[in-house]
Amino acid sequence: MTAAAEGSPPLRMTRARRNALLQSEPVQGFVLISPTFLYALILLVLPILVVIAHSFWTQHYLTIDRTFTLENYRIALTEPIYRDLLWRSLYISLTVSLFTVLLAYPIAYFISFHGGRHKSLWLFLITIPFWTSYLLRVMSWKVILGYNGVLNSGLMGLGIIDEPSTALLYNSSAVIITLTHAWAAFAILPIFVSLEKVDRTLVEAATDLGDGPLRSFLRVTLPLSAPGIISAALIVMIPTVGDYVTPKLVGGKDGVMIANAIQAQFGKAANWPLGAALSVTTMLIVSLMAGATVLIIRTLQRMAR
Amino acid sequence: MPEQPQIARPQSDRSMIEIKNVTRSYGAFKALDDASLTIREGEFFSLLGPSGCGKTTLLRMIAGFDNPTSGSIAVGGQPMEGIPPNRRPTNMVFQSYAIFPHLNVEQNVAYGLKRLKLQGGEEKRRVEEALAQVSLTGLGKRLATELSGGQRQRVALARALVMRPKVLLLDEPLSALDKKLREQMQVELRRLQQAVGITFVLVTHDQYEALAMSDRIAVMFGGKIAQVASPKEIYQRPVNRQVADFLGGMNFVKAEIVEENGASLVVDTLGFGRVKTDKPKAFVRNGGGATLGIRPERLRVLWDNATAKFEVAGKVVERHYFGEITHLIVEIPGLEKPLSVTETNDFGADDIPVGTPIRLAYDPEALVAMAD
Numbered sequence: 001m002t003a004a005a006e007g008s009p010p011l012r013m014t015r016a017r018r019n020a021l022l023q024s025e026p027v028q029g030f031v032l033i034s035p036t037f038l039y040a041l042i043l044l045v046l047p048i049l050v051v052i053a054h055s056f057w058t059q060h061y062l063t064i065d066r067t068f069t070l071e072n073y074r075i076a077l078t079e080p081i082y083r084d085l086l087w088r089s090l091y092i093s094l095t096v097s098l099f100t101v102l103l104a105y106p107i108a109y110f111i112s113f114h115g116g117r118h119k120s121l122w123l124f125l126i127t128i129p130f131w132t133s134y135l136l137r138v139m140s141w142k143v144i145l146g147y148n149g150v151l152n153s154g155l156m157g158l159g160i161i162d163e164p165s166t167a168l169l170y171n172s173s174a175v176i177i178t179l180t181h182a183w184a185a186f187a188i189l190p191i192f193v194s195l196e197k198v199d200r201t202l203v204e205a206a207t208d209l210g211d212g213p214l215r216s217f218l219r220v221t222l223p224l225s226a227p228g229i230i231s232a233a234l235i236v237m238i239p240t241v242g243d244y245v246t247p248k249l250v251g252g253k254d255g256v257m258i259a260n261a262i263q264a265q266f267g268k269a270a271n272w273p274l275g276a277a278l279s280v281t282t283m284l285i286v287s288l289m290a291g292a293t294v295l296i297i298r299t300l301q302r303m304a305r
Numbered sequence: 306m307p308e309q310p311q312i313a314r315p316q317s318d319r320s321m322i323e324i325k326n327v328t329r330s331y332g333a334f335k336a337l338d339d340a341s342l343t344i345r346e347g348e349f350f351s352l353l354g355p356s357g358c359g360k361t362t363l364l365r366m367i368a369g370f371d372n373p374t375s376g377s378i379a380v381g382g383q384p385m386e387g388i389p390p391n392r393r394p395t396n397m398v399f400q401s402y403a404i405f406p407h408l409n410v411e412q413n414v415a416y417g418l419k420r421l422k423l424q425g426g427e428e429k430r431r432v433e434e435a436l437a438q439v440s441l442t443g444l445g446k447r448l449a450t451e452l453s454g455g456q457r458q459r460v461a462l463a464r465a466l467v468m469r470p471k472v473l474l475l476d477e478p479l480s481a482l483d484k485k486l487r488e489q490m491q492v493e494l495r496r497l498q499q500a501v502g503i504t505f506v507l508v509t510h511d512q513y514e515a516l517a518m519s520d521r522i523a524v525m526f527g528g529k530i531a532q533v534a535s536p537k538e539i540y541q542r543p544v545n546r547q548v549a550d551f552l553g554g555m556n557f558v559k560a561e562i563v564e565e566n567g568a569s570l571v572v573d574t575l576g577f578g579r580v581k582t583d584k585p586k587a588f589v590r591n592g593g594g595a596t597l598g599i600r601p602e603r604l605r606v607l608w609d610n611a612t613a614k615f616e617v618a619g620k621v622v623e624r625h626y627f628g629e630i631t632h633l634i635v636e637i638p639g640l641e642k643p644l645s646v647t648e649t650n651d652f653g654a655d656d657i658p659v660g661t662p663i664r665l666a667y668d669p670e671a672l673v674a675m676a677d
Binding site (some may be wrong): 085199201202203204206207209210211212215219220223224301 | 368370388389391392395396397399401403405406407416417420464465468
């Protein structure tokens with residue numbers, strides 16, 4: 001290009017250069033993603049930077065002291081209440097991810113391997129609960145698990161219990177049940193996609209080499225669908241750590257999670273720096289946990305050989 | 306398990322696979338229609354036919370991935386009905402090779418052995434042996450994704466052979482390879498089969514592949530077995546026009562039956578005159594007509610004043626050059642279709658101008674009669 005452009009007038013040169021620039025693939029790519037990228041930059045990256053900055057400052061009643069301090073992190077990590085809330089949040093999100101994946105896998109497997117012509121119908125049916133609001137779905141669990149709820153009335157009607165149980169609602173189990181149901185579809189879809197990609201001839205080859213149905217599943221189908229399991233686990237785990245609507249509605253005193261504490265610091269307690277430190281700590285721990293999950297599933301996958 | 310004897314040619318007359326009146330229907334469609342077949346022990350057997358002829362269906366039924374609607378299949382004298390693929394004494398090389406992508410070459414080959422829980426390094430020894438058989442020694446640690454098409458094919462072969470099956474089933478194993486590699490693998494497969502002495506059943510739509518490798522071939526059309534014979538017999542004595550047409554080129558000439566008896570047939574043709582030929586075993590007379598066939602390479606160009614006992618005269622109307630051979634299309638007065646002639650290029654057939662009058666010599670032995 002430069003050799004050809006050397007003798008030409010400046011105007012033509014810039015046009016040639018601009019055309020070359022527009023035709024290059026990386027540039028086209030950046031142009032394509034730029035609206036979303038700018039949107040994410042302004043509404044995601046900048047706020048996070050603001051939060052990180054706040055976490056190193058101090059609140060003095062109505063003003064913020066901008067001298068650097070690690071005091072907020074000391075409180076976030078050593079204060080028993082925050083430590084407990086963080087542990088409980090991690091425990092709930094891990095349990096929810098585990099149960100969601102365990103329950104979603106058979107459904108995804110059924111649709112992928114036995115769905116036949118009706119695969120899209122099945123997938124469509126799975127999305128139906130999402131036509132209603134998330135709040136409505138959480139509230140309906142309240143109806144099921146409550147003191148005079150469906151479950152209690154049913155169990156009493158069957159004579160299994162004499163008086164309504166209060167152990168069903170307003171604790172971490174209620175949060176786990178509600179979240180597992182709420183996130184099921186998000187786990188089914190990635191697992192379904194990874195199962196769809198498993199070449200059926202491979203299962204036949206395993207059978208041909210002497211494996212029964214269970215062995216060929218454990219040695220071929222399961223390891224090859226590991227990417228779907230990883231995505232499903234992460235998709236459920238990461239957002240549930242920070243959920244504050246579900247614990248607020250069905251968690252009661254024992255189901256409070258870290259996000260409720262963060263919300264309180266930014267709201268009623270009006271201590272933004274502490275809220276920010278709690279947020280950053282949670283983010284880091286979730287990242288570590290996600291990394292650990294990926295490693296564990298990969299190791300299990302390798303062991304399946 | 307006893308050591309495998311290294312016999313050069315263990316083919317015997319004992320039957321290994323007995324297929325009796327097998328039909329496989331899908332609704333009204335019959336993928337396989339009353340097929341009966343005996344495959345002998347130690348034989349390299351090919352199922353040859355165009356796509357949709359039922360050859361793969363038959364192979365999958367021997368492997369156990371599909372079941373006959375009616376009829377029976379026995380392998381090694383044992384009826385296979387109700388026996389799932391994982392308990393059959395057969396192993397398969399899949400068309401797509403089906404190499405496990407999450408395992409390396411060694412792990413792929415050892416896949417079926419793991420269940421046997423072999424003691425004292427026996428598993429490792431057998432994997433090494435299988436890899437050596439397919440010339441993959443030293444590539445054991447490679448991942449499936451790092452292999453070429455030919456190497457993947459060898460892994461699939463080693464993975465099945467290491468199980469020491471009674472029968473190795475091969476589903477179009479060479480169709481994904483390029484021409485050069487395919488021809489090389491044909492020779493290697495044949496050599497391997499002779500070395501291990503296992504019965505091989507190959508499914509292919511490539512007639513040259515079947516001719517080059519097999520001891521016997523079953524030619525199939527539309528779910529039916531048309532002919533079972535050695536490659537030479539199938540090529541030289543096809544039972545009908547369909548078989549003749551499928552295996553290489555064939556000139557067909559209309560004929561009138563003059564005389565028919567036990568072993569021979571006398572027919573009148575326009576181009577070749579009155580000809581006496583062997584009567585094919587499966588010949589069933591259908592009216593007074595028959596078809597006489599002759600392979601293009603069995604017609605020879607007569608140069609200058611050379612004469613032959615049997616000859617036909619005509620005129621070159623087309624010439625096609627193929628490097629080592631030339632295809633001549635020769636119009637013969639009285640024949641409705643011109644004859645195609647294949648001549649090697651060592652005498653200058655590639656220089657014969659179109660329009661030249663020409664005489665062709667033939668051996669009446671090369672003429673084959675087929676029912677209409």
